[in-house]
Amino acid sequence: MTTSLSDVRPVGEQLRAWRQRRRMSQLELASDAGVSTRHLSFVETGRSLPSREMVLRLSEHLDVPLRDRNLLLVAAGFAPVYSETSFEEPRMDSVREALRQVLRGHEPFPAVVVDRFWNLIEANAAAALFMEGASPELLEPPLNVLRLSMHPEGMARNIINLAEWRAHMIDRVRRHVALTADPALAQLYRELREYPEPVEGPAPPPSGGEVVVPLRIRSGEAELSFFSTIATFGTPVDITVAELAIEAFYPADAATTRFLKERGGW
Numbered sequence: 001m002t003t004s005l006s007d008v009r010p011v012g013e014q015l016r017a018w019r020q021r022r023r024m025s026q027l028e029l030a031s032d033a034g035v036s037t038r039h040l041s042f043v044e045t046g047r048s049l050p051s052r053e054m055v056l057r058l059s060e061h062l063d064v065p066l067r068d069r070n071l072l073l074v075a076a077g078f079a080p081v082y083s084e085t086s087f088e089e090p091r092m093d094s095v096r097e098a099l100r101q102v103l104r105g106h107e108p109f110p111a112v113v114v115d116r117f118w119n120l121i122e123a124n125a126a127a128a129l130f131m132e133g134a135s136p137e138l139l140e141p142p143l144n145v146l147r148l149s150m151h152p153e154g155m156a157r158n159i160i161n162l163a164e165w166r167a168h169m170i171d172r173v174r175r176h177v178a179l180t181a182d183p184a185l186a187q188l189y190r191e192l193r194e195y196p197e198p199v200e201g202p203a204p205p206p207s208g209g210e211v212v213v214p215l216r217i218r219s220g221e222a223e224l225s226f227f228s229t230i231a232t233f234g235t236p237v238d239i240t241v242a243e244l245a246i247e248a249f250y251p252a253d254a255a256t257t258r259f260l261k262e263r264g265g266w
Contacts, residue, residue, distance in 0.1 A: 011055065011075035016044040018062045021181060033061045052078045065180055066242045084239040087121060095233075095241055096122075102231075106248050108264025110226075116243040117185060118146045126264060127249075129219060130155055145247075146173065146188065150195050160216040160223060162198040168213040214252050222259050225252035 008014075019029050026044070030037040035054070042048035043058075050058070055076050059069040070080035085092055103111050103124040110129055113122040119142040131139060135153035148154040150166055159165055173189045176182075212227040226249045236242035251257040260266075 008071055008075045010046055011050065011072055012044040012046045014068075014072055014075060015050075015058055015062070017181075018059075018064055018068075019044075021178070022062055024062070029058070029061060033057050050076055052076070056081075063179075066236070066239045068180075070239075082237060082239050082242075085241075087240060092240070095244075099244070099246065102246055102248075108260045108266050109249055109251065111246060111248040112145060113244055113246050114145055115240075115245075116180075116182070117144065117188060119144050121244065126260060129224075129260075129263070130217075132219065133158065144188070146192060150192055152196055155217065156195070156198075158217045158219070160218060161214065164213060165215055166195075166198060212252075215249070219259070222255075224256040224259060226250060226256065227252050 019026070024032075026037050026040050030040045033040075034057075039048065040058075043050045043054070052073065055072050055078070056069065059072055064072065066082040067084065070082050073080055087096070099113050099122055103113065103122060106126075107124055108126050110127040111124050112120055112127050115121055130145075131148065134148060134155060135151070138148050138151055138154045146169060149159070150156050150169060156162055156166075170189070170192055173185070173192060177186045177189050215226045215228070217224050217226075228247050228249045231246045231248070233241050233244065251260060
């Protein structure tokens, strides 16, 4: 529900929308947050203005993103409390170094750092594998890893199981849109859905033979298979840090492990 601070809806209306998005009843939220259902109802209808502490408490129990918690505070008449620091500022030195240490430590396997729109922030050397043969326009900053992976002039032409991977990634974005109600992310979701369907047709149903959806790609004569994990900062109080994610790719078979180690000189 990201918007500008100059166009803020009433705090009660915003809180009700977040509660409904999380599919919680007033009773459930009131019980979790330790407030009365009557008071919560008054807040949502605008009959009562919440305190600063109440806004933050309800935001925590509703898992509202930090940037949207600032909007709730402003709507309630309070100053924002969460900063948004440029990734390149000196105060982010420790964060940058931590991320780069993780990326280096993951070599010779690919790993990337992305923001909330999946724009590339950092990558290790092994991640260059995913950019081979992509149209130069897709590699211009800000490089969006979702666009790169699913655009017909990007990775898509090298993905062996494109229908399966595309369905998985589009559903992943759909769930993020549902969680955040971010209009820019919703626009990206619509763009990705408009890319041409794979020639092999829609994704097949799960076979039950695998534990994760793999990413299978061609690199020259080699066929490689990956799965990935996603990590975020555990206790962020800065919007930029809260919206960073590390996606680390691991080889799903021995042949991919050998290929990556040979490619990286290991």
